[in-house]
Amino acid sequence: MIKLRNVSKIYPNGARALSNISLEIAKxxxxxxxxxxGAGKSTLIKLLYREEIATRGQVFIDNxxxxxxxxxxxxxxxxxxxxxxxDFKLLPTKTVFENVAFAQHVIGKNKHExxxxxxxxxELVGLGKKKDSFPSELSGGEQQRVCVARALVNxxxxxxxxxxxxNLDIETAWGIMELLNQINRLGTTVVMATHALQIVQQxxxxxxxxxxxxxxxxxxxxxxxxxx
Ligand SMILES: Nc1ncnc2c1ncn2[C@@H]1O[C@H](COP(=O)(O)OP(=O)(O)OP(=O)(O)O)[C@@H](O)[C@H]1O
Ligand SMILES: [Mg+2]
Numbered sequence: 001m002i003k004l005r006n007v008s009k010i011y012p013n014g015a016r017a018l019s020n021i022s023l024e025i026a027k028x029x030x031x032x033x034x035x036x037x038g039a040g041k042s043t044l045i046k047l048l049y050r051e052e053i054a055t056r057g058q059v060f061i062d063n064x065x066x067x068x069x070x071x072x073x074x075x076x077x078x079x080x081x082x083x084x085x086x087d088f089k090l091l092p093t094k095t096v097f098e099n100v101a102f103a104q105h106v107i108g109k110n111k112h113e114x115x116x117x118x119x120x121x122x123e124l125v126g127l128g129k130k131k132d133s134f135p136s137e138l139s140g141g142e143q144q145r146v147c148v149a150r151a152l153v154n155x156x157x158x159x160x161x162x163x164x165x166x167n168l169d170i171e172t173a174w175g176i177m178e179l180l181n182q183i184n185r186l187g188t189t190v191v192m193a194t195h196a197l198q199i200v201q202q203x204x205x206x207x208x209x210x211x212x213x214x215x216x217x218x219x220x221x222x223x224x225x226x227x228x
Pocket of ligand 1: 011012013015016017035036037038039040041042043044
């Protein structure tokens with residue numbers, strides 16, 4: 001599903017974030033990206049939803065090379081990718097329901113469909129009763145669950161998450177991880193950058209460690225033994 005071939009990313013100011021990375025992630029995998037601050041994790045994630053474009057190499061998602069994608073093709077590809085951030089990026093003047101519904105209006109679904117989809121996904125993340133609340137009325141964990149719902153409502157085949165538990169206490173973080181695990185079990189590929197060593201160690205998933213823009217280690221399941 002994801003294939004990076006000899007990918008380098010150099011930012012316009014000359015900062016080299018990724019150097020000749022090759023990586024394959026199969027459909028249905030759950031992969032953690034770990035590594036020190038500045039290693040290149042967020043850059044790698046951004047290449048996957050074409051927030052950034054590789055300077056060299058190829059980035060395939062479902063056999064589409066994002067490096068060569070024409071601007072007008074970007075929305076169609078993004079529709080298939082859910083994105084979750086550390087800071088929740090919810091619209092503060094919209095309710096929980098409206099925040100999740102919004103992404104569907106954009107792609108032109110009808111009202112009836114949107115209502116049914118939104119209610120279903122809010123039930124899945126355990127927020128059925130909070131649909132009329134505003135983000136400011138929710139806890140951090142609840143806000144992140146709204147983001148998970150928003151990322152999933154168009155049924156993406158890939159979910160990318162950049163430190164989704166970074167602003168949450170460990171107990172709340174585990175709630176989000178259970179949700180991501182459940183989504184993965186339903187067939188969505190998950191790629192998550194994180195500093196949360198405890199979560200990585202306990203979840204027993206594939207771990208890709210990035211170091212100075214290169215892949216320093218790639219496990220396939222099994223306990224993650226190394227520090228980062
Ligand atoms: N927009 C940008 N312009 C210039 N340089 C950038 C930009 N974004 C990131 N970088 C540089 O690219 C390198 C990798 O950054 P990146 O954000 O990918 O690291 P990271 O592994 O996500 O770090 P962290 O754990 O702190 O989030 C760093 O040296 C950073 O300074
Ligand atoms: Mg980062």
